[in-house]
Amino acid sequence: MSEKGFNLKFAAMESIRKAAILTIGDELMIGQIVDTNSAWISAYLDSQGWLVARKMGVPDQVDEIIEGMQLCLASADLLIMTGGLGPTNDDLTVDALCQFFNCEKVWHEETWQRFVEILQRFNREPTDAYKSQCYQPEAAEILPNKHGSAPGTLFRRDNKIVVSLPGVPNEMKYILEHQVMPRVPKGDAGQHRVIRTAGEGETILAEKIKDIEDALPPEIKLAYLPNFSKVTLRLSARGTQHRDALDHYEAQIKARLGHLVYGTGDVSLSQSIGTILRERGETLGTAESCTGGYIAHRITSVPGSSEYYLGSVIPYAYELKTALLDISSETLYAHGAVSEHVILQMATHAREKLGASWVVATSGIAGPGGATPHKPVGTIWIACAGPKKTKTRLLKLTRDRHSNIEYASVAALVLLRQMLLEEA
């Protein structure tokens, strides 16, 4: 991933507060699960003025955990540890904490009461397996866990803070936000402006805004994050004093990129389309073949999408293209299902059938099978039918099935958005 001019210059930022993250668990070390916790923790700490200067992952083993703690604390004043707090023999974080802080495990009655309460809800008997989780390090401040059983713990030593949290994401997030953060000082929060674009690659975008990027002051950094045919631009600085400058450059870039910008902040492409449709009181439908429902899924993932999304027809099988969308069998026979003639009929017929203001349609060969001499894998037609006209695009993709479906879905939504803006 290219990160043009994006460098937090950690060394030059001694003023800011440094944190470290230590993730614990064999399942992480053998790649059984992807660690999504540390990305969330990093972004959250950044918003609270703590910059993560180091991340470590270690197995469920006391000496490895302790060494990890030492190495993390060597470059940070706040250490967030996750994992290894479960009921089983391989959950050793509490033992490691006791050894590191030279204290005993002591019975914590509130934790036990919490277990009893949860188990009663499921009409289950508290067993010894649960009791083992009620012994906590004597040196710790216990952080209650509203969303689960195992509590978090907080330790203070040499002006540094060590926090141990469960690995379960929603439990970890709750304790960090509501129990940990009120107990630690805040620093200069990272200030970010996120500009979301679709329709052009990062090279074209970079050329369009080259002069703006070259004129950025050193304290403001610009990052490009490409994802298929979408590119997210992120302006970053640290400290509220840069807010006006960030606003200024964000406005400049948005003005320059114009219609390529579909939103700012956390908005998704589907959300931005939904906003336009809702404002205009227009409706949307889909007719998917090769994308097999993925576009509908993206649209309906947005809360409130039922206000403008009517529904979809997915004529995956050849025969259903005629049965569900009245595609003429002559057209199908003459040009094949993956053709401009068929995609045109799919979009326009679906628009009538669904009674929608707009319809996007896809028909192609996602692969790995299904290719013909004249239509290789990745040959995908997309179309968008609106009140005034219908447009088609031919995609020639070269990726695997998953990526082809993903890319075609984005391309269809981009086409829809462009037409929405043209016909405004």
Place this chain on the structure above:
Amino acid sequence: MSEKGFNLKFAAMESIRKAAILTIGDELMIGQIVDTNSAWISAYLDSQGWLVARKMGVPDQVDEIIEGMQLCLASADLLIMTGGLGPTNDDLTVDALCQFFNCEKVWHEETWQRFVEILQRFNREPTDAYKSQCYQPEAAEILPNKHGSAPGTLFRRDNKIVVSLPGVPNEMKYILEHQVMPRVPKGDAGQHRVIRTAGEGETILAEKIKDIEDALPPEIKLAYLPNFSKVTLRLSARGTQHRDALDHYEAQIKARLGHLVYGTGDVSLSQSIGTILRERGETLGTAESCTGGYIAHRITSVPGSSEYYLGSVIPYAYELKTALLDISSETLYAHGAVSEHVILQMATHAREKLGASWVVATSGIAGPGGATPHKPVGTIWIACAGPKKTKTRLLKLTRDRHSNIEYASVAALVLLRQMLLEEA
């Protein structure tokens, strides 16, 4: 996540080969992206007999990268580094490598030719930005990158191997599999048996196989990985000598759990259903309301699904339930769209319309909006119509929109699979 009895006992495994992973990039440190690379690398190395003993993440900064390398090599004989090889000023991995291995950057003509070749494909001129990526550490063995521009590099020192790879996943994977692995010794590969179940929670499963789990020899570990209403069980050992034992316990667990097991190894629930349908020459269709195409997407994500998946109707809007699936407006008026009466008609009518052997249908309130006094968010009806009968289930979920859609989709596929087995 509970990891019953799952402990690789790293300390006790001095015999096996230890690796470390160092991920480089500011974007990882501020949580801008989730690191999926290291999970893949860990699992791949495990399959090659290399156990990842330590993971580290550091920002784009030479001294941090070098310290990360030192700390990783302190506990590993193979270090895999990813990231920081891009064209921009903040990509400093090559500089760090040169400093660590005390060598110069030298021009690498093959890399330049690779750039020229790629750029010509896109009719673009090679600029100096690309030239900067052609200087490689003199001490390195250059590993060609078939899927991208920046090559990997491999260094040998004190019987240890250090490898630097691009952060782009498919480039990283190609170089690691085809360029790195042939150059490093292999160890005792991790031996795993993965048993995939759906339909019961981990507590029930654990009770069902308690005696088998208690009888496991110490060198064989069992892990539970729950994900919504699916639970993956994983038996692990190290070294080929445990293969027979793993086969034995896998067979025992599969026999005990019976129909709850939908597959072993990498198979997905959608794949396992596809296999049954293909064998029987039967077909499948879907009629989704609240899941909005997500079930269709899961099914069509499987290569070759067009052999048995016919298509779907998504009557998201109230009116379309009548227009597309002839749901009687009386039924809709009397019972509402989220009712057993309507889900029954959706499944049976869609089965006729699509001409499919089987149809799964969903109708519910995914949330956050749309609740009524008698139908709270999470009230979701699912149904499955087959050749002999139609079954319905009422789900009362309590999660967010995304999770409700995910959970309902799995529940619908589980119901389909159960009926497929019953009507075998």
